[in-house]
Amino acid sequence: MSLQPALLRKSRPLLPALVALALLAAGAAHAAEIRVVSSGGFAQAYKNLAADYERASGDHLVSEWGPSMGTTAKAIPARLARGEPIDVVIMVGDALDKLMAEGKLAAGTKVVLADSPIACAVRRGAPKPDISTTEGLRNAFLKANKVAYSDSASGVYIETQLMKKLGIVEQMQGKAAKIPATPVGEIVAHGQADFGCQQRSELMPVEGIEIVGLLPADVQQMTEFSAALVRDAKQPEAGRALLKFLSSPEHAGAIEATGLVPAAKTKQ
Template identity: 30%
Template structure:
């Protein structure tokens, strides 16, 4: 079986999955993806994990291109992803318009589900926001930290806590059953991250990797990107 190998931030998992059938019809290739915290995915590439295509934050992919691990000429933006709040489906929405609302909402929650606070884009941001709001110590024992946003959202969905909340990238919330997107982080606490794709320098299937980049970024997929949670793109 022909397989295209991907290393990707979790933010792109839903979009890649939604295009897998189109990609197979076009190229005959299956997609085998590893999705997780962007820092961990970058390190896997550096350590020699076989990969044809890499999807990470723009800044990280540019760094990997400087390290000659990504073919710089192939890099293309997929779109922006916001860091957002999530609740279990059926729970009241989090009504967060400003930093004070966010502080109150987090203090009222008895469990806060987040991705890796040292290696994932959203997790690092959440840790910074908690410091910024002055509540990092107060909520430390309520943090439920998982390797990536997708896992954190699945755990939120299954949580037996009374008032749990989640915070990760909107794409990971949208693609998880039984959790509901409850709005982006408010002004002053917000984060919108550009995700980009690039062909790995050691790609076994560089042409098919380019084909998938074209599919991910093409004008025909604008609605698909929006549905997956990308707020802008080509």
């Protein structure tokens, strides 16, 4: 009696498992590792969407964080200048446009993701000043012992324009502090400043603070956050797929939940 039929019968239950393993191996072979650097303003929205993208695409995201501008080592322009291997950047639109003009990013790949308003916060439990009017905001700045703002887009606006509009440039000398790299909310939470202003989307995830409100409409500055493919990206096709995913209208709700105004919503 031949043993061949018996051996075939015993091997048949293994076939589905072998096929599944082959499919998994094929999928792994086509999965891409996408290196992304995001600035803080869009960081929480990106974190909320990252797992969904990985499940839908099979790709793996390697994520890091850094300011859109400034002189710190983690700033996105500094990373690109020293040739870090990055596929996609997410950052303030004006700063992204500058890098695009310099040839650091792939032409035509920019996608606008959201606008971000500036908000202010105090340490949890501290009195909340009324900043619903320009005069109220002015008083909040003047009454604070120390005011913190970032070294990125919102901080540049506060330092170069807002305090001039409020007429408090001289009064804030020695009281207003630009904070490099560290989120302003953390400075406020640790008691190193009693009042701080930054993008609302950057303040919302910070524990130990309470957001007082947005800057009044007549002195508010909306900051655009955009994304683009780096010119020498190692995963250009996967990077483009990620850009399409992040800018899709179906993800507007997840972006809005982080304090941003999705670009898809502003176009309606």
